[in-house]
Amino acid sequence: MNLHEYQAKELLKRYNVPTQEGVAVSSVDEAINAYKKISVDNGTKFAVIKAQIHAGGRGKGRMIEVPDQSGVVVVKNAEGVENAAKNILGNTLVTIQTGPAGKKVSKLLIAQDMYYDGPSERKEFYMSVLMDRAKKQNVIMYSTEGGMDIEEVAHNTPDKIYKEWVKPGFPLQGFQARKIAFNLGLSGTAFKNMVKFVSNLYDAYVGLDCSMLEINPLFKSADDKILAVDCKMDVDDNSLMRHADLADMRDKSEEDPTEVEAGEHNLNYVKLDGNVGCMVNGAGLAMATMDMIKLAGGEPANFLDVGGSANAQTVEAGFRIIMKDPNVKAILINIFGGIVRCDRVAAGVIEAYNKLGNINIPIIVRLQGTNAEAAKELIVNSGLKVQSAILLSEAAQLVQDAVNAN
Structure with a gap:
């Protein structure tokens, strides 16, 4: 589950x-009031307005309706706040991560200006924590070259990306936090603050x-x-049973509507680009099915796992969701009856x-x-006009023949 910045x-x-520090707002008036509070609390006229969407690259992105307006802007007065808020709120922001369709902006973050002293004294770093599946450990990735161009840094100068691994079940050790602060070139108070920051x-x-x-940036x-x-x-969906408050933060408007609908029917659905x-039923069988479709010359349009309790209702919901994709030219239903009975699934398909x-x-x-x-x-x-197959390879070929016939 993705979360907004605020x-x-x-x-x-x-x-x-x-x-x-910042205040999340959803209207122009709220933005102006938040700016006044931020400017008073921080003793500066400057503030930063940030579009809140589930995508990166907002500073380099552009609003479809106002092409010269990015998703992140520095303002120095209430008039600037009002203009930026009007240009961004309710409009569509396109970034390198949203694709050409972009995402509608429903909230803004009015944040304090951090660049209040000379550029020689301030510095932007990069830091992330994620799972390294190859090593089966968590890894802290960090770099002295933070900011909007971190992707280019990773591609052109990978030696500037450092990594520190942490064994699952163990905390980050003190020497590791100090090593990170040292590699970032810090000393004195900044060094001590970075050690605390990384540990927390x-x-x-x-x-x-x-x-x-x-x-x-860090x-x-x-x-x-x-x-x-x-x-x-990003929060692991499987952990939400332990975090009821985090589950309430989910913003369904930022997600694919078909994936949201599938979740409401307890279906695991991921949209793909095929036909x-x-x-x-079952993630492993789903992956094998998609592989067979590709080997037969087709392209899967989705991953849809109905689970081990498929019935008429789940099959119907699956049909509705799949058919919302205009690119779909054929449907392959591949069920292995272990927990679920094949005749029950067949009855569900017919119904x-x-x-x-x-x-x-x-x-x-x-x-x-x-x-079976x-x-x-x-x-x-x-x-019904439904074709039946015994072998998976046979089913995949029937699907491809049907697609070619269309």
């Missing part, structure tokens, strides 16, 4: 991670069950404070087909396992 910063504060940041990563926690101010100026936080809709009506794309069904023969008989005698 949400992530509030969570970091629970772990004593210093952050850039790692505690937040573990305590919040994050799958990724990124701070960019800022050293002219007076040696260390703060998170921007934060991207063959897949409905399968869903009749209920939905007007299904004018080919449907291929492969049912193997418990009561009874299931095939149900499909054959249904009178």
Whole structure:
């Protein structure tokens, strides 16, 4: 589950991670009032307005409706706040991570200006914490070259990206935190503050069950404070049973509507770019099915796992979701009957087909396992335009033939 910047910063504060102060707003009037508070509290006329969407590259992004307006802007008076808020709120921001469709901006973060002293005294770093699956350990990645061009730094000068691994179940050790601060070239007060920052940041990563926690830029101010100026936080969905308050932070408007609908029916759905809709029970079988589709020359349009309790309702919901994708030219249903009975799935397919009506794309069904023969008989005698297959390779070829025929 992705979180907005303002949400992530509030969570970091629970772990004593210093952050850039700010106020989340959803209207122009709220933005002006927040600016007045920020400017008074920090003794400066400058503030930063940040579009709140689940995507990076906001500073380099552009609003579709106002092409010369980016998603991050520095303002120095209430008039600037009003103009920027009007240009950004309710409009669509396109960044390198959103794709050409962009994302609608419904909230802004009015944040304090961090650049209040000479440039020679301040510094931007990069830091993230995530799982290194190859080493089966958490890893802290960090660099002296933080800011908007970190992707170019990683690509062109990978030697400037440092890594520190931490064994699961163990805290970040003191010597590791000091090593990180040393590699970032810090000394004195800034060194001590960085050691505390890194230790608390790692505690937040573990305590919040994050799958990724990124701070960019990680800022050293002219007076040696260390703060998170921007934060991207992904929380492992599987941990939300332990974090009811985090589950309430989910912003469904930022997610794919079909994936949200699938979740409401307890279906695991991920949209892809192909033209063959897949409905399968079990993640492993789903991956194998997609592989077979590609080997047959097709392209899967989605990953859809109906789980081990497939019935008429879940099959119908799966059909509805798959058919919302206009690129789908055929549907392959591949069910292995272990826990679930194949005849029950077949009955669900028939019921869903009749209920939905007007299904004018080919449907291929492969049912193997418990009561597979009874299931095939149900499909054959249904009178529906549904093709049945025994082998997975046969099913994949039938799908490809159907796609080519269209």
